[in-house]
Amino acid sequence: MKSLFEKHGGKYIQCGDYLIPDLGLTEQEQKPLGKYGRMRREYLENNRSGLYTRMILDGTLMEHLHEIDETCQQRLDQMIPQMAKAEGITENLKATDPMAWVGRMNSIHASAEEAVLQELVYN
Numbered sequence: 001m002k003s004l005f006e007k008h009g010g011k012y013i014q015c016g017d018y019l020i021p022d023l024g025l026t027e028q029e030q031k032p033l034g035k036y037g038r039m040r041r042e043y044l045e046n047n048r049s050g051l052y053t054r055m056i057l058d059g060t061l062m063e064h065l066h067e068i069d070e071t072c073q074q075r076l077d078q079m080i081p082q083m084a085k086a087e088g089i090t091e092n093l094k095a096t097d098p099m100a101w102v103g104r105m106n107s108i109h110a111s112a113e114e115a116v117l118q119e120l121v122y123n
Helices: 033-049 051-058 061-087 091-096 099-123
Strands: 012-016 018-021
Touching: 033 051, 033 061, 033 099, 051 061, 061 099, 091 099
Parallel strands: none
Antiparallel strands: 012 018
16 A cells, blocks of 8 residues: 555665665755855745745756856856956956955955846845
8 A cells, every 4th residue: 555655756774674765855856056046045035035935846946046047147248358358357457456456356256246246046
């Protein structure tokens, strides 16, 4: 006779003398979540609880969070070099005055990250 868990597709694993439900994570759930995905999850949980709950129940939350994280990284990778070029920050500056280069690049990174956060994470 099958248990209710088995009727719904669940499996058991043998652990010594006991059968334990195999509640393994999906491949998507095993993949670590990046900075922007974690920020998005926190935003949804605190500010959009209905959407957050619906996505958990639908099983689409982790896919959404990974997509947001990846998109944010790609957008930053595009924006930072463009902004640096527009500001006139070159490899020559990096060679002649590394501290000024680091300061200006940090400022550009912060500006780009703020734009990405407003557009993708907190929207």
